Amino acid sequence: MSWRKEQRRAERGYHHGNLKEALLQAALGLIAEKGAAGFTFADAARMAGVSAAAPYRHFRDRDELLSSIAQRGFEQFEQRLTEAWDDGRPDTVTAFERVGRAYLAFAREEPAFYNAMFESGLPVDANPALQAASERAFNVIRAAAERLAALAPPGTPRPPAMMMALHIWSMAHGVASLFSRGDAARRKLPMSPDELLEAEVLIYLRGLGFPTDRRPQAKSAEPPPVPPEASSGSGVPPGGPWGKPK
Amino acid sequence: MSWRKEQRRAERGYHHGNLKEALLQAALGLIAEKGAAGFTFADAARMAGVSAAAPYRHFRDRDELLSSIAQRGFEQFEQRLTEAWDDGRPDTVTAFERVGRAYLAFAREEPAFYNAMFESGLPVDANPALQAASERAFNVIRAAAERLAALAPPGTPRPPAMMMALHIWSMAHGVASLFSRGDAARRKLPMSPDELLEAEVLIYLRGLGFPTDRRPQAKSAEPPPVPPEASSGSGVPPGGPWGKPK
DNA sequence: AGCTCATGTGAACGATCTTTACATGAGCTG
DNA sequence: CAGCTCATGTAAAGATCGTTCACATGAGCT
Numbered sequence: 001m002s003w004r005k006e007q008r009r010a011e012r013g014y015h016h017g018n019l020k021e022a023l024l025q026a027a028l029g030l031i032a033e034k035g036a037a038g039f040t041f042a043d044a045a046r047m048a049g050v051s052a053a054a055p056y057r058h059f060r061d062r063d064e065l066l067s068s069i070a071q072r073g074f075e076q077f078e079q080r081l082t083e084a085w086d087d088g089r090p091d092t093v094t095a096f097e098r099v100g101r102a103y104l105a106f107a108r109e110e111p112a113f114y115n116a117m118f119e120s121g122l123p124v125d126a127n128p129a130l131q132a133a134s135e136r137a138f139n140v141i142r143a144a145a146e147r148l149a150a151l152a153p154p155g156t157p158r159p160p161a162m163m164m165a166l167h168i169w170s171m172a173h174g175v176a177s178l179f180s181r182g183d184a185a186r187r188k189l190p191m192s193p194d195e196l197l198e199a200e201v202l203i204y205l206r207g208l209g210f211p212t213d214r215r216p217q218a219k220s221a222e223p224p225p226v227p228p229e230a231s232s233g234s235g236v237p238p239g240g241p242w243g244k245p246k
Numbered sequence: 247m248s249w250r251k252e253q254r255r256a257e258r259g260y261h262h263g264n265l266k267e268a269l270l271q272a273a274l275g276l277i278a279e280k281g282a283a284g285f286t287f288a289d290a291a292r293m294a295g296v297s298a299a300a301p302y303r304h305f306r307d308r309d310e311l312l313s314s315i316a317q318r319g320f321e322q323f324e325q326r327l328t329e330a331w332d333d334g335r336p337d338t339v340t341a342f343e344r345v346g347r348a349y350l351a352f353a354r355e356e357p358a359f360y361n362a363m364f365e366s367g368l369p370v371d372a373n374p375a376l377q378a379a380s381e382r383a384f385n386v387i388r389a390a391a392e393r394l395a396a397l398a399p400p401g402t403p404r405p406p407a408m409m410m411a412l413h414i415w416s417m418a419h420g421v422a423s424l425f426s427r428g429d430a431a432r433r434k435l436p437m438s439p440d441e442l443l444e445a446e447v448l449i450y451l452r453g454l455g456f457p458t459d460r461r462p463q464a465k466s467a468e469p470p471p472v473p474p475e476a477s478s479g480s481g482v483p484p485g486g487p488w489g490k491p492k
Numbered sequence: 493a494g495c496t497c498a499t500g501t502g503a504a505c506g507a508t509c510t511t512t513a514c515a516t517g518a519g520c521t522g
Numbered sequence: 523c524a525g526c527t528c529a530t531g532t533a534a535a536g537a538t539c540g541t542t543c544a545c546a547t548g549a550g551c552t
Contacts, residue, residue: 016500035367037283042539051501053542058499062540118423119365121281125434159449162436166425167417167446174420177364179412187370187380190408200413203405204446207453262531288508297532299510304530308509 020058022048024072027065032112036066036120066120067127073113074133080106081140088147093205093212096144100172100201104193107176114181118173141165148210156209164208171200202241212241266304268294270318273311278358282312282366312366313373319359320379326352327386334393339456342390346418346447350440353422364419387411394456402455410454417446 016022026047030039041062042052059065084102088095107114116122117134125131145165152158180193189196202212262268272293276285287308288298305311330348334341353360362368363380371377391411398404426439435442 019499037367040539041541050499052539053502054500056541119367121283121365163442163445166435166442167449170420170424170442170446171413171417172420173424174416174418177423178416178419189412196409196412196416199409200416200450203413203453204450205453207449207451265530286508287510296530298508299512299533300531302510 016048016050016054019048019050019054023055023058023065024069027069028112031069031115036115039066041065063122066116066122067130069113070116070120070122070124071127071130071133073110073117074130074137076110076113077106077117078133078137078140081137085140085144088144092144092148092151093210096148096168096205097198097201099141099144100168100197101194103172104176104180104197107180108193111181114176118177138165138169141169148205151210153209153211159208167204168201171204172197175200199241206241262294262296262300265294265296265300269301269304269311270315273315274358277315277361282361285312287311309368312362312368313376315359316362316366316368317373317376317379319356319363320376320383322356322359323352323363324379324383324386327383331386331390334390338390338394338397339451342394342414342451343444343447345387345390346414346443347440349418350422350426350443353426354439360422364423384411384415387415394451397456399455399457405454413450414447417450418443421446 023044026044027039030043030047041055044065045052045055048054055065059068080102081099084098085095086098122130124134142162142165145168146161149159149161149164175193175197179187179189179196206212269290272290273285276289276293287301290311291298291301294300301311305314326348327345330344331341332344368376370380388408388411391414392407395405395407395410421439421443425435425442
């Protein structure tokens with residue numbers, strides 16, 4: 001029973017050396033397994049090979065550890081969304097959909113982060129740093145929506161970018177929360193979450209008058225202020241965003 | 247300290263008489279206050295004026311109490327959605343939007359139920375009764391989508407009703423989860439959640455080719471299989487679902 | 493070598509979840 | 523009405539957890 005301790009002592013001495021990081025990693029694993037609710041401070045300590053009191057040298061309490069994870073999650077989230085957006089290349093609509101997929105991919109691949117960020121019930125606005133990180137991530141979607149709104153077909157009223165961003169966020173979060181992720185809590189689906197969200201966003205964009213397939217509504221009289229949209233390559237099957245009607 | 251017990255004893259004798267119901271109510275209140283994660287079995291017992299072990303006569307464990315609440319929540323949810331749908335009166339689109347608002351209203355007015363149903367991390371598919379209740383509630387949306395899909399403008403490919411229903415559900419859940427409810431965890435918004443969702447659904451429906459405002463695309467060549475749609479009354483401002491463009 | 497302070501330990505407290513053995517009394521049976 | 527039975531509640535106890543406190547250790551500086 002004590003060989004582990006001895007071994008670790010031999011490795012790293014009395015002091016752990018990087019306990020804070022080890023705790024964060026341990027917590028991530030535990031949250032991924034059992035959800036933010038099921039994760040216990042004591043477990044994280046045990047997994048890091050230290051006593052139950054040790055974590056208090058690095059985090060005021062359990063909530064602060066959770067907040068740290070959420071914060072880190074928002075930062076990685078922002079990064080992934082930014083990469084996906086790729087400044088709107090090769091064309092705005094394509095990049096926009098890529099952001100949607102990146103959203104789902106993050107929820108699927110980093111369930112622990114996503115859980116801590118959106119489902120742990122921690123008060124976001126109580127922690128200014130956390131709130132700021134959350135807003136930075138949202139701003140990626142917002143900036144993308146801004147660019148998209150500027151592309152609104154002439155003659156159509158220009159949709160407020162903020163609203164578009166909130167709509168897209170709610171769609172992505174709704175799909176991720178209800179259907180994505182491996183949790184037992186998630187519902188079964190007749191299609192993949194990615195397909196579901198992609199169709200949803202495409203229909204929504206079409207509702208705003210954006211050309212999403214073969215741009216049937218495009219009145220062809222607008223010099224695009226950004227790199228010209230490729231008419232193919234948006235990944236939309238020709239019969240509409242949901243494939244062949246039967 | 248013991249007068250409460252004595253009083254209750256006087257009222258109801260040794261046996262509580264309706265402990266199961268009292269526990270459910272107590273739990274509902276606690277969840278509304280502190281969220282499903284913060285709610286404790288012991289608190290519910292204390293609030294009902296019984297010992298900490300008493301609840302185990304009525305629920306196998308804390309999770310079963312939570313499941314019961316979720317189940318009851320799904321039943322009330324189904325009822326509210328059914329009422330809102332009102333069998334598609336006075337017209338399908340109007341009724342459909344009313345369902346969306348009912349969704350948000352439920353999330354706002356019954357935070358405890360909503361929390362237990364969607365945010366408590368309960369394994370829905372582990373409990374057949376719970377899963378069935380959840381599906382019955384979803385089926386209201388599904389049935390509404392079915393009727394809506396049947397109204398698809400001629401010439402347009404008919405969208406699969408199931409997909410539409412999933413889209414609407416994800417929108418409503420996304421908005422509710424991110425922005426509705428008084429929780430400190432919720433984000434601030436430049437508009438009301440209801441307005442946000444209504445605009446989102448309207449844009450989506452327009453993307454499917456449905457007439458959502460003054461039906462400019464309606465080709466007028468379809469005998470509606472349901473009561474004829476009133477051309478006004480859908481609550482849509484003339485400039486588009488998001489009000490006046492600036 | 494010696495000092496100091498960050499870091500970890502062990503013990504302890506109160507709260508919670510859950511089980512177990514026991515008590516009570518409501519309602520049925522005769 | 524007496525007595526039985528069983529659902530329902532209690533008290534006590536064990537296990538785990540969050541948290542705090544006094545204390546120990548050793549890494550790095552002087």
